Amino acid sequence: MTSSIPIATTIASSLGVEGATVELIGVVKDYGSHRALNSIDLKIKPGEFIALLGPSGCGKTTALRALSGLELVNGGQILIDGVDVAAVxxxxxxxxxxxxxxxxxxxxxxxxxxxxxxxxxxxxxDERRSRALEALQMVGLGTFAERFAHQLSGGQQQRVALARALVTRPRVLLLDEPLSALDAKVRVSLRDEIRRIQTELGITTVFVTHDQEEALAVADRVAVMKDGVIEQIGTPEELYTTPASPFVADFVGLSNRVSAELSGGKVVVHGKKLDLLGEPMPDGPVTAYIRPEDVAIEGKGIPATVVASSFLGSLRRTQVVLDDGSLLSIQHDVDTRPQPGDAVFLRLKGAPVSAVPRTVNAPVAEVAVP
Amino acid sequence: MTSAHRIGTEPGKVTRAIILGVVGLLFAIPIIAMIQFTFRDGLGGGLTLDHWTGLFGEDAARTYRSLFQAIGNSAVLAVVTVAIVLVILLPTMILVHIQFPKIKRVLEFICIVPITVPAIVLVVGLAPVYSVVVKLFGSGAWTLAFAYGITVLPYAYRSIQANLDAVPVVTLSEAARSLGAGWVTILRTVLLPNLRRGVLAACFISVAVVLGEFTLASLLNRVNLQTALLQISQSDPYVAVIFAFLALLLVFVLLLLIGRLGSLQTRSVGRNRKES
Known part of the structure; x- marks a missing residue:
């Protein structure tokens, strides 16, 4: 398919969309005895692209549907440009x-x-037809105007759906996992196109996804949700580098869960003192969350044995087992090529870590989790 | 025995031909006998067109007045029954499918029940109801449509439900709502065009059931095509068989139309593909 970027720039301005301020204040949604949204607060600036990210059942789709009106909320306010639309x-x-x-x-x-x-x-x-054609051109499907849905691929269908959603010049664009049914390559291409069109139109957008890579790649800010509440909201960089909770550290990017001790506000991991992210905690045993890229393979340090190593294109990910039997995932450049069975030494780079209190005998799942 | 003859595998060509032949004969022999009977010239054994031409003769309207009236009654019954299906059953099913999916099973049970109740039992139950119906609406034959509205429920329900299950009704209606459409518009411009096949099938099957119904009409003392045929068969069996055959033919055509509905959409899509 040919690129539609030059056409889109012109058309985007002709569509004349203006972003709105969106605010969720104390929004509550119950399904019987289950509370799907537990007093959600969220403020979205005009033209901002927000991703709601979280595992299945965390309430992200419910929040989007509440915003759209497809689900009526049990409490709270939903403001669009300052007007409460909760009952609209x-x-x-x-x-x-x-x-x-x-x-x-x-x-x-x-x-x-x-x-x-x-x-x-x-x-x-006449105006209807010309605007619809413009919108189709904007998503690169100007020549597919006479096709029925079953004559289009999944990606093309979602492009038409995007054109259909934008052609009315809505104040807010809501995207409910629009890429989840598409194959990997189309996902990336359509994801980038959605972001490009959104940027050009300046439309306030809420994008629901369970794919962290997708959320981090396109959103201005990401709201990570769990059990009906927003755990943390911030830019992709903030979420990755300073996760507010172990859940966020665990869910956004990869993290190693490592047994550690908290002493004097520092997390002590294999003798190395690391700064603690988030709220201060009392001293004692903790589980620390360490990013794979915050561990390096060096000539000396913590002894470990390589279990497996995978080539991931621009980087390599290696799993090692420490002397105490715990597993660790390390991300490093492709020039270092450890083989299974190799004895290596690790160094913690010293980046701050999240931690959660741990009872002394509780097992720690050491394997890095996506 | 070869694997081709295992249970569940497709039968061979010869087996298929035999099955089709036997089933075909089962249906064809009575129909051919009916047709042959309508041309029979009394007990003499010869053939004649008189029974057919008699229907178009000068005295036909007078001679077969009660029969033509019964045909009119059945036509009205068919229309009212279809209206009941379209006005009550269809919106209810769509509403339950979209807004109250939890009670789908209850609705299904209610709609399927009439097929399990023998007509005679239904009449026993309906008789006191009809004493009220007569007071409210009179004793016109069309009031029988209230009972037919119940008897066609299982067939109409199945036709519509199959279509509802095949179309993402909830997503389409939500998409339409997000684009600014109200419920009436959604029903008219989004859902009905996509449920056309099921709705038409429900209508045609309802017509077929109404045209073939005898027990309820007879026991509730209403005149319809079937009761009139029985009556006229006692004085002119040839005409009774001719009309029975024509009614059968009409139902057959309706069933054929149901079968063709699916291919109509495919064809129009194919045409559009060519044009594009």
Whole structure:
């Protein structure tokens, strides 16, 4: 497919979208006795791209659906440009939404699908058609206007869905895991295209995903959710380098869980004192979360034996077992090529770490987790 | 025995031909006998067109007045029954599918129950209900449609449900809502076009059931095609068989149409593909 970037720049300005301020204040959503959203607070600036990231069941999709009006909340306020829309039905909220599953109307062509929202707004036929065609061109599908959904690939269907969501010039764009049904290559390409179009249009966007790489790659800020609450919200860099909780450290990027001691506010790991991230804790045994790139293979240091080593393109990831039997994952450059069975020495680079209190006899899962 | 003859495998060509032949004969012999009977010239054994041409003769309207009236009644019954399916059952099913999926099983049970109740039992239950119906709506034959609305439930439900399960109704309606559509618009412009096949099948099957129904009409003292055929068969069995055959033909055509509905959409899509 040819690139649509030059066309998109022109069209984006002609679409005339303006981002809105979105605010969730104390939003609560219950499903029977289960609390899916537990007093969520979130403020999104105009034109900002926010990703809601978290494992299945954390409430990220519920939060998005609450914002769209597809789920009515049990409490709290949902403000768009300062107006509480919590009780406003979906079709009156002026939002655009792209769904996880393909949601094109099967009996309509791509063009008719894109025109649908404009028809609902009683836009004149000629203007409707020209705007729909522009939107299709913006997503690089100008020549696919007469195709039905089943004549398009998954990626193309989601592009049409994106054009359909944007053509009405909504105040907020909601993306509910729109890439999850696509293959890896298309995911990356469409992900980048969504970000490009969003940047050009300046539309406030909320993107739900369980894929940390996707969230870190496209979002201005990422809200990591767990059990119906936002654990931490920040830029991708903030989340990665200063995770506010072990859960965030564990969920965003890779982390080694290592037995350690907290002493005088420092986390002591194999004799090395590391700064503690987050809230201070009382001294005692802890589980520390150490990034694979914060451990180096050196000529001297902590003795270990290589278990496995994988080539990942621009870097290499090696698993080692320490003398105490704990496993550790290390990320290093591709020039170092340790072989299984090799004796190596490790050095902790000294980056601050997250930690969580641990009872002395509790087992620690040492393997790095994605 | 070869693997081709294991249980669950597709039968061979010869076996298929035999099965089709036997089943075909089972259906064809009575129909051929019906047709042959309509051309029979009394007990003499000869053939004649008189029974057919008699239907278009000058006295036909007078002679077969009750029969034509019964056909009219059945047509009205078919229309009202289809209306009940479209106005009550269809929206209920869509509503349950989208908003109350937890009670889907309950609705299914309710809709399937009539097929398990013998017509005679149904009549016993309906008789006191119809004493109220008569007071409210009179004793016109069309009131029988209320009972038919119940008897067609299992067939109509199955047709519509199969289509509902095949279309992502929830996602489509949510997408339409996010684009600014209200529920009536969603039903009219998004859901119905995608449920066309199931809805039409439900309508045609309802018509077929209504045209073939005898017990309820007879026991509730209403005149429809089947009761009239029985009545006329006692004085003119040839005409009764002709009309029975024509009714069968109509139902057959309706069932054929149901089968063709799926391919219509495929064709139009194929045409669009060519054009693009």
């Amino acid at each position: 039905p979906t079709n009156k909220r002026d939002i655009g939404m792209v769904f996880q599953s393909y949601s094109l109307f099967p009996h309509m062509t791509s063009l008719e699908n894109v025109e649908f929202g404009l028809r609902m707004r009683k836009v004149a036929k």
